[in-house]
Amino acid sequence: xxxxxxxxxxxxxxxxxxxxxxxxxxxxxxxxxxxxxxxxxxxxxxxxxxxxxxxxxxxxxxxxxxxxxxxxxxxxxxxxxxxxxxxxxxxxxxxxxxxxxxxxxxxxxxxxxxxxxxxxxxxxxxxxxxxxxxxxxxxxxxxxxxxxxxxxxxxxxxxxxxxxxxxxxxxxxxxxxxxxxxxxxxxxxxxxxxxxxxxxxxxxxxxxxxxxxxxxxxxxxxxxxxxxxxxxxxxxxxxxxxxxxxxxxxxxxxxxxxx
Amino acid sequence: xxxxxxxxxxxxxxxxxxxxxxxxxxxxxxxxxxxxxxxxxxxxxxxxxxxxxxxxxxxxxxxxxxxxxxxxxxxxxxxxxxxxxxxxxxxxxxxxxxxxxxxxxxxxxxxxxxxxxxxxxxxxxxxxxxxxxxxxxxxxxxxxxxxxxxxxxxx
Amino acid sequence: xxxxxxxxxxxxxxxxxxxxxxxxxxxxxxxxxxxxxxxxxxxxxxxxxxxxxxxxxxxxxxxxxxxxxxxxxxxxxxxxxxxxxxxxxxxxxxxxxxxxxxxxxxxxxxxxxxxxxxxxxxxxxxxxxxxxxxxxxxxxxxxxxxxxxxxxxxxxxxxxxxxxxxxxxxxxxxxxxxxxxxxxxxxxxxxxxxxxxxxxxxxxxxxxxxxxxxxxxxxxxxxxxxxxxxxxxxxxxxxxxxxxxxxxxxxxxxxxxxxxxxxxxxxxxxx
Numbered sequence: 001x002x003x004x005x006x007x008x009x010x011x012x013x014x015x016x017x018x019x020x021x022x023x024x025x026x027x028x029x030x031x032x033x034x035x036x037x038x039x040x041x042x043x044x045x046x047x048x049x050x051x052x053x054x055x056x057x058x059x060x061x062x063x064x065x066x067x068x069x070x071x072x073x074x075x076x077x078x079x080x081x082x083x084x085x086x087x088x089x090x091x092x093x094x095x096x097x098x099x100x101x102x103x104x105x106x107x108x109x110x111x112x113x114x115x116x117x118x119x120x121x122x123x124x125x126x127x128x129x130x131x132x133x134x135x136x137x138x139x140x141x142x143x144x145x146x147x148x149x150x151x152x153x154x155x156x157x158x159x160x161x162x163x164x165x166x167x168x169x170x171x172x173x174x175x176x177x178x179x180x181x182x183x184x185x186x187x188x189x190x191x192x193x194x195x196x197x198x199x200x201x202x203x204x205x206x207x208x209x210x211x212x213x214x215x216x217x218x219x220x221x222x223x224x225x226x227x228x229x230x231x232x233x234x235x236x237x238x239x240x241x242x243x244x245x246x247x248x249x250x251x252x253x254x255x256x257x258x259x
Numbered sequence: 260x261x262x263x264x265x266x267x268x269x270x271x272x273x274x275x276x277x278x279x280x281x282x283x284x285x286x287x288x289x290x291x292x293x294x295x296x297x298x299x300x301x302x303x304x305x306x307x308x309x310x311x312x313x314x315x316x317x318x319x320x321x322x323x324x325x326x327x328x329x330x331x332x333x334x335x336x337x338x339x340x341x342x343x344x345x346x347x348x349x350x351x352x353x354x355x356x357x358x359x360x361x362x363x364x365x366x367x368x369x370x371x372x373x374x375x376x377x378x379x380x381x382x383x384x385x386x387x388x389x390x391x392x393x394x395x396x397x398x399x400x401x402x403x404x405x406x407x408x409x410x411x412x413x414x
Numbered sequence: 415x416x417x418x419x420x421x422x423x424x425x426x427x428x429x430x431x432x433x434x435x436x437x438x439x440x441x442x443x444x445x446x447x448x449x450x451x452x453x454x455x456x457x458x459x460x461x462x463x464x465x466x467x468x469x470x471x472x473x474x475x476x477x478x479x480x481x482x483x484x485x486x487x488x489x490x491x492x493x494x495x496x497x498x499x500x501x502x503x504x505x506x507x508x509x510x511x512x513x514x515x516x517x518x519x520x521x522x523x524x525x526x527x528x529x530x531x532x533x534x535x536x537x538x539x540x541x542x543x544x545x546x547x548x549x550x551x552x553x554x555x556x557x558x559x560x561x562x563x564x565x566x567x568x569x570x571x572x573x574x575x576x577x578x579x580x581x582x583x584x585x586x587x588x589x590x591x592x593x594x595x596x597x598x599x600x601x602x603x604x605x606x607x608x609x610x611x612x613x614x615x616x617x618x619x620x621x622x623x624x625x626x627x628x629x630x631x632x633x634x635x636x637x638x639x640x641x642x643x644x645x646x647x648x649x650x651x652x653x654x655x656x657x658x659x660x661x662x663x664x665x666x667x668x669x670x671x672x673x674x675x676x677x678x679x680x681x682x683x684x685x
């Protein structure tokens with residue numbers, strides 16, 4: 001029993017240490033005057049790798065989730081004779097919850113694990129060390145562009161996810177199940193508030209983007225430089241980032257929509 | 260990958276995101292009322308606000324003219340006081356207008372229906388901060404049933 | 415003005431370094447003369463790579479001084495350390511080329527980062543460095559397309575891109591076929607002489623090292639156990655040095671890892 005408690009204590013201390021190192025890494029990467037003009041190409045490349053290459057999975061997932069929402073929602077609403085509320089159902093579910101959260105989870109799995117693996121591998125093959133020895137700060141050159149790429153790309157992906165999902169809902173609800181087209185959009189407009197729903201959803205996805213990107217970068221930077229270590233780090237990124245997103249989602253939802 | 264192609268793809272990505280944002284802003288959310296920010300406030304007291312919430316719409320004949328800004332309890336009379344933000348383009352409601360808390364549909368959310376009153380030389384136009392005197396409270400289900408049974412009992 | 419041309423470029427004084435509970439170096443001192451190839455040899459696992467990292471400022475010693483051109487490396491501010499690093503280069507065991515750029519861009523990397531030279535001049539410089547290591551024709555290949563030996567040569571070209579004063583080699587001969595070995599041996603010596611470099615070679619390949627080094631330090635058991643020119647070293651009286659130089663399987667470094675009495679253990683198994 002005592003051993004378990006000791007282990008728990010050790011794990012907690014380890015987590016706190018990790019948090020401290022992650023903050024150090026972040027400050028080292030972002031503090032001081034930025035030089036984006038010179039490394040413009042680096043930032044663009046990272047936005048491409050992290051954002052553009054995730055487009056496919058986001059588009060397909062958004063479409064299918066929107067369609068499933070419409071399908072499931074219609075069945076339930078029809079029981080109450082409230083089919084005309086399908087639009088708001090799909091829109092609010094996506095904008096407030098599914099858009100930011102599912103995008104974050106998919107992002108953690110696809111882009112987050114790729115970031116961790118890439119940085120871990122750079123560490124294992126001593127590329128980061130040799131950069132240091134050449135008097136180039138690897139935090140500025142490697143970590144910073146990836147950080148900004150993640151924080152910028154993910155909210156954009158969430159917006160696209162939402163839009164595609166709502167269109168998918170329209171496809172199923174209106175074109176397939178026969179809900180009135182005009183009613184779909186007008187009921188939506190009557191019940192979706194820009195500030196309350198759209199903006200809050202964007203705020204959520206920005207917070208999630210920060211969390212996922214920092215976790216991915218930190219796990220890669222801190223990885224044990226062996227193949228086993230990198231594999232462990234990649235797994236940890238996906239698990240930790242996903243749990244953190246879900247946890248923060250609860251907190252944010254309570255704050256934004258709880259009252 | 261050449262620099263040109265890279266910039267092209269990234270630009271496409273950002274453009275797609277902006278298009279999504281526009282779609283959400285225009286077609287999905289009701290930026291109409293949220294957009295025009297010129298409004299004035301009217302106040303009203305009710306016996307019972309029922310399920311009325313802040314940001315519930317205020318409608319005249321079904322057209323949204325404003326939103327509920329706040330709902331508070333008068334500390335002396337213990338009556339709910341509702342503040343309404345009315346769009347400035349609808350600025351000539353007479354003081355004889357009446358308010359009722361109605362429900363949209365059977366299970367729908369509650370809103371405030373504004374019925375403009377009659378106008379003659381003695382009647383003033385409502386200005387910012389004025390009270391609307393004639394108000395009908397929300398229908399509480401228990402009272403309705405009680406009334407119904409009472410009526411039945413009387414027959 | 416060049417720092418004291420007669421003083422050693424790198425001067426390690428009374429270095430003590432611990433990792434956890436283990437003492438890696440205990441009050442060790444070494445000097446590396448300007449313009450010479452100095453080798454550090456010793457059994458594996460004693461921390462030779464750690465020494466290079468200490469010189470480069472990636473690790474901090476527990477006590478002692480590491481003087482590079484008179485400046486104590488562990489005490490430098492971040493800014494000054496980066497300035498000092500611009501004059502040093504390190505060749506890692508695996509080459510450590512940046513895998514997302516071509517050989518050309520790898521060699522051009524330090525030039526582009528630290529200078530504002532126009533691309534035309536950078537191109538000339540890169541071609542010259544690649545020519546020196548014999549890889550000018552391979553400049554558009556990606557690191558994944560290079561063999562191990564070629565990758566190391568490309569990394570060497572990158573290491574000399576900014577004409578450093580000090581270049582450190584971490585096990586440059588490890589795992590190389592005889593031809594690549596010959597190439598690297600030749601390059602280390604010729605570059606050192608042609609560019610007026612100071613080279614520190616960490617290795618345990620006795621034959622190769624002895625053929626090109628001007629001075630050798632043999633490090634074992636947390637300190638220097640022998641040093642001198644290759645000829646002096648071959649006549650060194652320490653049995654540990656002799657065992658190392660001659661590659662004897664048993665001697666002061668025992669063949670058997672510490673274990674209990676052989677006969678007793680065998681009897682246990684059969685019980």
